[in-house]
Amino acid sequence: xxxxxIELILSIGxxxxxxxxxxxxxxxxxxxxxxxxxxxxxTNATQRVYDAVEELAPNSKVLVSFEYGPSTKPEIHPMAIAxxxxxxxxxxxxxxxxxxxxxxFMAEDALTEIAEQEFGLTYGEDYVLLGFRPGNEAVVKGIxxxxxxxxxxxxxGTLVDQIPMMTNVNKxxxxxxxxxxxxxxxxxxxxxxxxxDPTGVPMSTGTTSIQVNDVMxxxxxxxxxxxxxxxxxxxxxxxLIGSPGIGTSGMDAQSIAHLVIVIxxxxxxxxxxxxxRRAKKY
Amino acid sequence: xxxxxxxxxxLTLAIFSYLYKDNPFxxxxxxxxxxxxxxxxxxxxxxxxxxxxxxxxxxxATEYDASSLWYKLYNVFGVFSSVFPGGGIAKGHDMxxxxxxxxxxxxxxxxxxxxxxxxxxxWGIAYTVGMAAGLRAYGFLNSNVLxxxxxxxxxxxxxxxxxxxxxxxxxxxxxxxxxxxxxxxMYFYFSREHTGNFGKLTKVGIYFLMVSFGASFGFAVxxxxxxxxxxxxxxxxxxxxxxxxATLWILLxxxxxxxxxxFMDKSASAEPPSQ
Numbered sequence: 001x002x003x004x005x006i007e008l009i010l011s012i013g014x015x016x017x018x019x020x021x022x023x024x025x026x027x028x029x030x031x032x033x034x035x036x037x038x039x040x041x042x043t044n045a046t047q048r049v050y051d052a053v054e055e056l057a058p059n060s061k062v063l064v065s066f067e068y069g070p071s072t073k074p075e076i077h078p079m080a081i082a083x084x085x086x087x088x089x090x091x092x093x094x095x096x097x098x099x100x101x102x103x104x105f106m107a108e109d110a111l112t113e114i115a116e117q118e119f120g121l122t123y124g125e126d127y128v129l130l131g132f133r134p135g136n137e138a139v140v141k142g143i144x145x146x147x148x149x150x151x152x153x154x155x156x157g158t159l160v161d162q163i164p165m166m167t168n169v170n171k172x173x174x175x176x177x178x179x180x181x182x183x184x185x186x187x188x189x190x191x192x193x194x195x196x197d198p199t200g201v202p203m204s205t206g207t208t209s210i211q212v213n214d215v216m217x218x219x220x221x222x223x224x225x226x227x228x229x230x231x232x233x234x235x236x237x238x239x240l241i242g243s244p245g246i247g248t249s250g251m252d253a254q255s256i257a258h259l260v261i262v263i264x265x266x267x268x269x270x271x272x273x274x275x276x277r278r279a280k281k282y
Numbered sequence: 283x284x285x286x287x288x289x290x291x292x293l294t295l296a297i298f299s300y301l302y303k304d305n306p307f308x309x310x311x312x313x314x315x316x317x318x319x320x321x322x323x324x325x326x327x328x329x330x331x332x333x334x335x336x337x338x339x340x341x342x343a344t345e346y347d348a349s350s351l352w353y354k355l356y357n358v359f360g361v362f363s364s365v366f367p368g369g370g371i372a373k374g375h376d377m378x379x380x381x382x383x384x385x386x387x388x389x390x391x392x393x394x395x396x397x398x399x400x401x402x403x404x405w406g407i408a409y410t411v412g413m414a415a416g417l418r419a420y421g422f423l424n425s426n427v428l429x430x431x432x433x434x435x436x437x438x439x440x441x442x443x444x445x446x447x448x449x450x451x452x453x454x455x456x457x458x459x460x461x462x463x464x465x466x467x468m469y470f471y472f473s474r475e476h477t478g479n480f481g482k483l484t485k486v487g488i489y490f491l492m493v494s495f496g497a498s499f500g501f502a503v504x505x506x507x508x509x510x511x512x513x514x515x516x517x518x519x520x521x522x523x524x525x526x527x528a529t530l531w532i533l534l535x536x537x538x539x540x541x542x543x544x545f546m547d548k549s550a551s552a553e554p555p556s557q
Binding site: 028029044074075132141152160161189192197213217220221231232250257258261 | 421
């Protein structure tokens with residue numbers, strides 16, 4: 001009996017990797033068709049982002065930076081949508097910049113969906129899309145010292161001087177809060193290093209899962225007020241603002257897929273130890 | 283809209299097909315991605331920075347004077363009217379000829395394609411490297427060194443904190459941070475051999491690093507699964523009748539063609555070589 005189980009485990013360990021891809025694919029696909037409704041609880045890091053936004057007085061100036069593209073859209077876009085929804089619900093003024101060229105498309109998508117269609121807000125009075133500027137951290141540094149030197153026009157080609165909500169907005173210190181929706185370099189770390197830390201303007205962030213370990217030290221030390229960590233972070237934020245969206249709908253699939261991967265890792269390790277022991281024996 | 287959906291589905295499934303094996307569908311998607319990305323980035327860089335912020339400062343509309351030599355030169359470029367519109371470039375800038383320096387450095391960088399003049403590219407690269415190094419040195423010193431030291435300097439035994447908490451601040455977690463920071467730093471001290479008591483402490487540091495790497499791996503998996511969910515959500519959306527069942531048709535055609543190719547490969551390898 002035991003011998004048969006060991007042989008079965010060994011045969012699973014030798015299975016063609018394409019079967020593993022198929023199982024992972026099904027583990028992700030099936031919960032999307034048949035949702036389980038697993039509970040979502042906000043972590044401390046997500047709660048801190050929510051609290052930081054809640055603490056802002058109405059009509060505060062919030063700089064939201066889009067640093068992601070289509071390749072990381074499933075992780076970051078839901079949190080960008082949730083943050084915009086929260087900011088507009090609280091009547092904040094939103095200024096959008098992009099450190100990534102494709103971030104401008106993402107920002108246009110998000111603003112059309114939330115600001116225009118859902119809230120019916122006025123461009124230039126309630127929100128503005130300043131757009132993309134190349135230069136990575138030099139752009140952040142430029143926004144810190146003199147935003148108007150870098151942005152003379154917005155993404156639609158309108159002169160910044162002609163946009164009503166740009167009155168008295170000249171540098172980062174004129175903002176009350178920064179939120180960076182970031183998928184890598186340039187992104188959150190550059191905003192911390194060149195904007196938030198030197199000027200003292202509070203900031204929060206939403207990042208891809210891969211970045212979380214790099215950004216977490218800034219959150220622990222209080223340099224960043226909370227972090228939305230990947231798709232689960234977005235789902236938790238959606239739960240906090242009471243508006244389930246794309247993040248929430250993907251969480252069942254995320255949980256099941258993780259369970260399957262853990263099972264594969266356990267099987268892989270058992271196989272490894274059995275084979276090592278056999279090799280020593282013979 | 284429908285055509286866009288079909289293209290999106292084809293490219294997604296073509297990339298996924300690599301999981302089976304390398305094939306022409308994957309190659310097509312890969313090449314299209316590289317080409318379109320390059321074109322998109324180039325045009326974005328040009329129209330958001332070079333045209334408004336460089337040319338716009340060299341030939342601003344506010345100081346346009348058709349009789350001046352500088353603007354006569356501008357009018358020569360006027361054949362490219364979308365880049366150099368008549369009457370100067372109106373992007374809200376004043377004239378600033380210092381921007382001729384980055385303009386020249388940029389052109390020098392492009393000369394790297396010429397074997398005789400490629401040495402000039404080094405000047406542009408040297409400027410960029412120097413500027414980036416200076417910027418980064420300040421950022422890292424302020425945020426990563428001073429900011430992190432400040433963040434780690436907390437009261438170890440704070441009577442307001444609980445003794446133990448799984449998440450959030452606690453006295454136990456303070457000790458974990460203290461031990462992890464000190465032993466982790468010790469591991470990167472290479473002026474002394476990692477033996478004896480010092481070696482034992484550095485081993486503790488390695489365990490902390492291992493936990494960090496494990497968390498990174500977990501987050502990496504989570505990120506990849508999120509991206510897969512995103513693609514699957516789109517594929518499901520495009521499989522509806524609104525998009526003429528794009529996902530189902532393309533998936534079926536791909537499976538048939540890849541299956542046929544595999545069958546032909548098998549038949550060809552099974553045939554004995556002709557004499």
